[in-house]
Amino acid sequence: MNNDLIKIKSEAEGEIRAAKTTADLERVRILYLGREQGKITGILRALKNTSAEERVRVGSFANALRSEVDRLLQQRMAELKKGTMGSALKEEWIDVTRPGARKPKGTIHPITQVRNNVEKIFATMGFSVVEGPEVETEWYNFDALNIPADHPARDMWDTFWLKQPENQKSEILNPKQTQNSKLKTQKLLLRTHTSPVQVRYMEKNNPPIRIIAPGRAYRYEATDASHDFQFNQLEGLMVDKKITIANFKAVMEEFFKRFFSVGTTIRLRPSFFPFVEPGFEIDISCIVCAGHGCSVCKRTGWLELAGAGMVHPNVFKHAGYNPKDVSGFAFGMGLERIAMMKYKIPDIRLFNSGDVRFLKQF
Numbered sequence: 597m598n599n600d601l602i603k604i605k606s607e608a609e610g611e612i613r614a615a616k617t618t619a620d621l622e623r624v625r626i627l628y629l630g631r632e633q634g635k636i637t638g639i640l641r642a643l644k645n646t647s648a649e650e651r652v653r654v655g656s657f658a659n660a661l662r663s664e665v666d667r668l669l670q671q672r673m674a675e676l677k678k679g680t681m682g683s684a685l686k687e688e689w690i691d692v693t694r695p696g697a698r699k700p701k702g703t704i705h706p707i708t709q710v711r712n713n714v715e716k717i718f719a720t721m722g723f724s725v726v727e728g729p730e731v732e733t734e735w736y737n738f739d740a741l742n743i744p745a746d747h748p749a750r751d752m753w754d755t756f757w758l759k760q761p762e763n764q765k766s767e768i769l770n771p772k773q774t775q776n777s778k779l780k781t782q783k784l785l786l787r788t789h790t791s792p793v794q795v796r797y798m799e800k801n802n803p804p805i806r807i808i809a810p811g812r813a814y815r816y817e818a819t820d821a822s823h824d825f826q827f828n829q830l831e832g833l834m835v836d837k838k839i840t841i842a843n844f845k846a847v848m849e850e851f852f853k854r855f856f857s858v859g860t861t862i863r864l865r866p867s868f869f870p871f872v873e874p875g876f877e878i879d880i881s882c883i884v885c886a887g888h889g890c891s892v893c894k895r896t897g898w899l900e901l902a903g904a905g906m907v908h909p910n911v912f913k914h915a916g917y918n919p920k921d922v923s924g925f926a927f928g929m930g931l932e933r934i935a936m937m938k939y940k941i942p943d944i945r946l947f948n949s950g951d952v953r954f955l956k957q958f
């Protein structure tokens with residue numbers, strides 16, 4: 597009997613060592629330790645029919661053998677598992693020094709960049725950023741700004757008017773406006789400039805006022821390299837007791853200097869806008885040729901960048917101020933225009949073209 601056990605032991609050891617997979621090993625386990633047919637299990641079961649003396653002698657050896665085979669099986673199992681893990685690691689080897697797969701990343705639109713930049717510069721001079729609606733009433737866009745009813749800008753050819761059912765025209769009235777004036781027509785349009793924000797803000801706030809109002813404006817017109825039907829403007833307004841053109845000039849000069857990062861001087865040319873008196877156009881000395889004359893400034897040495905002026909008394913009145921108590925300046929400029937100057941962009945239509953070759957450059 598003992599000889600049998602010794603033989604079984606060496607066989608089992610050999611087969612366990614030879615098992616190449618966990619499935620092989622399971623087969624070996626069943627062969628020796630399986631409940632029904634296992635060779636060692638069989639010997640242990642057969643002990644029932646032997647003498648007590650034999651049972652002790654063989655039994656202890658067979659039990660020891662069972663434990664030993666069990667131990668070897670577990671050991672081999674651990675080896676095989678480690679082996680498969682090892683090969684998986686080899687196959688799925690990761691080179692941690694390899695650059696990762698880059699996700700395509702967008703860039704901030706040049707107009708947004710310019711707007712952020714402009715806001716930052718004015719913020720350091722104490723200006724707050726405010727916004728107004730793009731769908732505006734005829735009152736705020738025109739009447740309140742002293743633009744008379746027969747002004748050509750009100751023509752349907754210049755402005756995107758919104759179709760409104762008759763019954764809705766009164767619904768959008770705000771109570772404060774109806775009390776004040778019958779003049780405040782409520783026809784809706786896409787604002788043609790950001791100037792209406794001036795009146796909206798002054799109605800709700802008292803001087804001193806220092807605001808800028810960036811945002812989109814719309815004109816019903818054909819497009820070309822320097823005109824688009826939608827564009828962005830920057831409105832500015834400063835109102836206090838004794839604001840003069842000198843304050844205005846200082847603020848603008850500082851702004852342009854910092855925005856274009858080159859020293860420029862500004863020039864004010866008399867001009868007309870119904871909501872200011874006096875009114876002017878702001879030119880800056882050409883940032884490309886420093887005023888000597890080049891193709892960008894069309895040999896004049898100057899770049900026309902904004903409209904401005906001292907706020908008209910009627911605008912103050914419409915906002916509920918007494919024009920005798922306050923004075924102030926306002927200005928409006930195109931964000932696309934100053935972006936085109938800064939980055940030398942030849943065509944305004946590129947901004948809304950969605951062309952990534954253009955957008956990627958910023």
Ligand code: DAH
Nearest residue numbers: 789869903904905926927928
């Ligand atoms: N709103 C004018 C435009 O769109 C620009 C402008 C001119 C704004 C003079 C102003 C100003 O505030 O004072 O053409």
